[in-house]
Amino acid sequence: MTPRAIVAGALLSLAAASALAQQLDARFSCSTTRKDAAETTTYADNGEFRLNGSRIEAFRWESSLFRSTHGFDCSIDESDGLQAEVRDDNTRASWRVALKDAPAARAQRGFDFGRRLNCSIRLERDGDTLSVKPSCPALCGSRENFSELSIHLKTGQCRYEE
Numbered sequence: 490m491t492p493r494a495i496v497a498g499a500l501l502s503l504a505a506a507s508a509l510a511q512q513l514d515a516r517f518s519c520s521t522t523r524k525d526a527a528e529t530t531t532y533a534d535n536g537e538f539r540l541n542g543s544r545i546e547a548f549r550w551e552s553s554l555f556r557s558t559h560g561f562d563c564s565i566d567e568s569d570g571l572q573a574e575v576r577d578d579n580t581r582a583s584w585r586v587a588l589k590d591a592p593a594a595r596a597q598r599g600f601d602f603g604r605r606l607n608c609s610i611r612l613e614r615d616g617d618t619l620s621v622k623p624s625c626p627a628l629c630g631s632r633e634n635f636s637e638l639s640i641h642l643k644t645g646q647c648r649y650e651e
Contacts, residue, residue, distance in 0.1 A: 511575050511582055513540040513612060517640045519647030531555040532636050532649055538539050538612060538619075540584055543573045549587065550610075552623075552635040563629030565608075569594045580613040594628060610635070617642045 518535040535549035548571055553562040565571070570589040575582070587609040588594050594608070608625035619642055623635035637650040 511540075511542045511577055512586065513538055513582070513614060513619070515539075515640060515642055517645065517647065519640065519649070521636060521647070521649050523649075526558055534636055534638060534647075539585075540573055540575070540612070541582075543575045544571050545571055545586070548634065554636070561629075563625075563627070563634040565610075565628060565635075569597070569628070581613055583611060583613040586610045586612065588628070592627070598629065600629065608634075614642075 511522070515538045516536070520531065520533040522529060522531045524530075531554070533553045533555070534551065537547050538550075539545075539547040545567060547567070547568040549564070551562065551564040553560060571586055572589050574585045574587075576584065587607075591608055608628045609623075610625065611620075611622040613620040613622070619632065619640045621635075621638050621640065623637060625634040628634050639648045639650070
């Protein structure tokens with residue numbers, strides 16, 4: 490084998506590994522209960538994220554927060570007009586999923602009061618752990634809309650961030 494063929498083979502292997510690193514197939518269902526200032530709060534989240542590079546094949550997330558007297562829930566899916574951007578730093582794969590048109594997504598959901606008009610969700614996979622880091626004040630009601638959490642992709646164990 491010539492040195493040129495060896496280099497070409499190595500580049501193909503790196504490209505294949507990079508392509509695999511840019512794919513995500515995650516399903517999750519998580520919940521936890523916390524004591525916040527003498528009140529019990531329950532967080533519940535479930536969803537599915539399937540991304541192939543910057544192409545969204547499936548994206549669905551429902552996030553709820555319940556207190557003894559009231560609750561909030563929010564959801565996001567492909568019908569909200571999502572776009573994905575992939576970032577690969579060779580140690581972990583990460584994506585940024587955002588609304589193409591935040592005001593239109595809010596109006597479609599029936600929210601007409603002003604909030605910051607942005608929504609992005611960072612997904613960072615490091616080995617078997619997926620960190621989900623939302624910044625979505627624009628999409629749903631009055632609370633921070635989605636919970637920050639980490640999911641172990643093989644065991645399904647979830648950890649809510651403080």
